[in-house]
Amino acid sequence: MKKTFFTSGTPFIWLTGLAAALGLLMIVGLLLLILVNGLGIFWPQNLQQFTLKDGSVVLGEVWEKETHDNYDTGREETRYRIKTANRDFYGLDFRWLKEDDISERQMPPTAWVLERQAWGQFFGFIIRLSNNGVALASDELNVAAQLPEWHEKMLAAADEIHQLEKGSIGSISMQIENMRLEKRKVILRRDTTTASGRAALRRVDEELASLERQYQELEKELMQRITDSRAITITLRTIDGQEKELPLIDVVRMWQPNRMSAPEKAGLYAARVWEFLSGEPREANMEGGVFPAIFGTVLMVILMSIAAVPIGVLTAVYLREYAKQGPVVRAVRIAVNNMAGVPSIVYGIFGLGFFVYTVGGTIDQLFYSEALPSPTFGTGGILWASLTLALLTLPVVVVATEEGLAAVPRSIRDGSLALGATKFETLWRIILPSTSPAILTGTILAIARAAGEVAPLMVTGVVKLAPSLPLDSTFPYLHLERKFMHLGFHIYDVGFQSPNVEAALPIVYATTLLLVLIILTLNLTAILLRNRLYARFSVTKI
Numbered sequence: 001m002k003k004t005f006f007t008s009g010t011p012f013i014w015l016t017g018l019a020a021a022l023g024l025l026m027i028v029g030l031l032l033l034i035l036v037n038g039l040g041i042f043w044p045q046n047l048q049q050f051t052l053k054d055g056s057v058v059l060g061e062v063w064e065k066e067t068h069d070n071y072d073t074g075r076e077e078t079r080y081r082i083k084t085a086n087r088d089f090y091g092l093d094f095r096w097l098k099e100d101d102i103s104e105r106q107m108p109p110t111a112w113v114l115e116r117q118a119w120g121q122f123f124g125f126i127i128r129l130s131n132n133g134v135a136l137a138s139d140e141l142n143v144a145a146q147l148p149e150w151h152e153k154m155l156a157a158a159d160e161i162h163q164l165e166k167g168s169i170g171s172i173s174m175q176i177e178n179m180r181l182e183k184r185k186v187i188l189r190r191d192t193t194t195a196s197g198r199a200a201l202r203r204v205d206e207e208l209a210s211l212e213r214q215y216q217e218l219e220k221e222l223m224q225r226i227t228d229s230r231a232i233t234i235t236l237r238t239i240d241g242q243e244k245e246l247p248l249i250d251v252v253r254m255w256q257p258n259r260m261s262a263p264e265k266a267g268l269y270a271a272r273v274w275e276f277l278s279g280e281p282r283e284a285n286m287e288g289g290v291f292p293a294i295f296g297t298v299l300m301v302i303l304m305s306i307a308a309v310p311i312g313v314l315t316a317v318y319l320r321e322y323a324k325q326g327p328v329v330r331a332v333r334i335a336v337n338n339m340a341g342v343p344s345i346v347y348g349i350f351g352l353g354f355f356v357y358t359v360g361g362t363i364d365q366l367f368y369s370e371a372l373p374s375p376t377f378g379t380g381g382i383l384w385a386s387l388t389l390a391l392l393t394l395p396v397v398v399v400a401t402e403e404g405l406a407a408v409p410r411s412i413r414d415g416s417l418a419l420g421a422t423k424f425e426t427l428w429r430i431i432l433p434s435t436s437p438a439i440l441t442g443t444i445l446a447i448a449r450a451a452g453e454v455a456p457l458m459v460t461g462v463v464k465l466a467p468s469l470p471l472d473s474t475f476p477y478l479h480l481e482r483k484f485m486h487l488g489f490h491i492y493d494v495g496f497q498s499p500n501v502e503a504a505l506p507i508v509y510a511t512t513l514l515l516v517l518i519i520l521t522l523n524l525t526a527i528l529l530r531n532r533l534y535a536r537f538s539v540t541k542i
Contacts, residue, residue: 031516038513041506042272044257044265047111047123049239050082050097051104058097059111059123059239060084085113085121089242093120093503107258110140114236115252120283120503127243128235143234147254150232154249157229164222172215174474179208185370252288276510281465285494286504290511292466296382296484297451297518299470303386303480304393304450309443311390312397313432319398320405321427333402340395348456351388356380356460376481380461382470383480388456393446400445404438405431433533440530444523451519454488462489464497487515 050058064081078099087093114122129137129146136150137143183204186197230247237243253275255268279289315336323329360377368376377383408431416426454462463483470482491511498504 034509034513034516037506037509039510041510042269042276044113044255044260044268046107046257047113048082049106049108049111050102051106052097052101053103054101057239058082058084058095059108060095061123063094083123085123086119086238087500087503088119088244089238093500109258110144110256111258112254112256114254115287116246117250117252117282120287122236122246124236124238126234127237129248130233130235130245132231144256147234150248151251151254154229154232154251157225158249161222161225161229164218164225169215169218169222171474172211172218176208176211176215179204179211181370183208188370277514281490284499285464285490286498286500286507290485290487290490290514292469293485293487293490293511294514294518295469295471296462296466297487297515298522300382300386300389300457300484300486301447301451301522303382304389305443305447307387307390308393308397308446309439312394312442313401313439315394316398316401316405317427317432320402321423321431336395336398340399343455344392344453345455347388347392348459351384351391351456351460352380355384355387360384379481380459380463380483381481382461382484385457385461385484388460389450389453392453392456393450396445396449397439397442400438400442401435404435404441407438408434433536437530437534440526440533444526444530447522447526448519451522452488452515454486454492457486457489462486464489464493487511487518491515 045061047059048062050060052058060082062080063083065078066081067076067078069075070077080097080099081094082097083094084090085093110125112122112124112126116122125140126143126147127138127140128135129143129150137146183201186200186204189197229249232248233245234248234251235243235245253268253271257265260268276289277294278291280292281290282288319329319332356379360375360379360381363377364372364375412430412434413426416430417423421429461483463485466483466485468479468482470479470484471477472479491508494504494511495501495508
């Protein structure tokens with residue numbers, strides 16, 4: 001009986017099932033951990049006031065409860081990790097409180113939570129609303145009544161200032177830079193000795209002078225708007241009595257969590273999630289949104305796919321359909337397979353040396369000499385990062401495509417040739433359509449790997465904060481030379497390079513969840529397309 005049991009393969013079946021279950025359990029556990037910690041940070045928690053036995057008072061959100069044995073007293077002790085915020089007052093965002101040290105708990109209804117442009121969140125009370133030092137409201141009831149209207153005005157003023165900075169002033173700054181480069185181009189061509197050259201130089205100088213006058217006027221308007229907007233201030237008071245005056249325009253959002261109903265909290269939760277998805281980062285990337293990183297990640301994956309898939313498919317077609325099988329082709333296949341095991345940072349160094357310094361430097365010498373020594377393409381950018389990742393993922397596409405080509409039955413090829421089709425026509429109309437599911441399988445694997453890579457990007461174009469997106473409304477619209485942000489690098493930067501890692505940990509979880517969702521979305525899109533193509537071009541139907 002024992003011999004039959006083991007020779008039947010039943011233990012092996014149970015072992016494989018157990019391995020599959022453990023793998024699924026680990027994946028589900030990881031996803032649940034990311035989901036809970038990534039989505040929970042946007043929910044507005046109540047503020048609790050703790051009065052300690054020594055007379056001190058603490059105001060904050062309870063983030064963690066921990067129970068452990070105290071070997072000195074021989075009994076269990078409970079302590080709480082409290083987010084106290086107010087980094088500009090206390091220096092840290094969190095502190096631990098022991099249950100035995102707490103004498104009283106309250107939830108003050110007048111306590112505020114403020115999201116600020118700098119110094120993170122504020123927990124405390126707003127005791128005064130002022131305009132140029134003159135009090136508009138000086139008690140908590142009147143402040144709470146007037147504050148929303150004034151805050152809406154300040155948000156509108158902040159939007160106008162932002163539009164002026166990024167719109168009119170940014171456009172004129174770009175035109176000034178272009179005129180400066182045009183002037184340098186005329187000088188480098190040594191064209192200033194001719195009448196046409198001198199005329200071109202005068203025209204450039206006149207345009208430069210006009211643009212600079214416009215720039216100065218807009219700069220004065222901007223400074224005046226900033227001054228006027230910062231006249232409206234609020235006076236903040238912490239739970240321990242410290243006070244600070246803050247321009248209302250520096251407040252992104254404010255709420256009183258202890259007075260909010262569940263629907264109001266749900267509305268605020270949705271607003272904060274939307275800001276995270278559509279806004280720009282602030283406070284050393286620990287606050288605000290990650291839209292530039294989302295945009296950079298998706299655009300980089302698209303550019304990588306455009307570069308990697310055609311080259312990989314053509315390489316596989318040549319190796320399988322045209323190349324004479326022999327030692328050279330076998331050596332090439334071995335090299336391609338080995339490329340898949342090369343560490344990604346090696347590709348990054350290669351991309352830096354070849355794409356950035358060699359190709360980019362040559363482009364600068366030929367077409368952008370007037371901008372030198374400041375590089376245009378001879379420095380990291382989204383184009384070089386995408387090409388580096390295309391090289392990194394190329395073996396995956398080549399191997400998957402070759403396997404797809406090998407799976408097409410020989411009878412299909414012979415039948416097409418027998419009916420009078422050329423080899424190219426057979427390849428284009430029969431073989432490649434039948435291989436398209438395998439090609440998309442390689443694309444899916446390439447996207448999954450490239451979207452999460454960080455090491456090669458750190459030397460080929462990714463940055464902590466990119467002031468301009470690679471795609472905008474300025475000609476030529478797609479600026480492949482620009483640096484960009486990436487979700488993977490954003491996670492690394494916030495999680496390991498942040499000045500306050502403990503406070504930044506929730507953003508790490510939220511960004512990780514977002515990166516996983518983006519990869520899943522890209523992969524699901526490719527899988528759906530692959531399934532459609534498989535149903536249409538399956539070799540069993542040809």
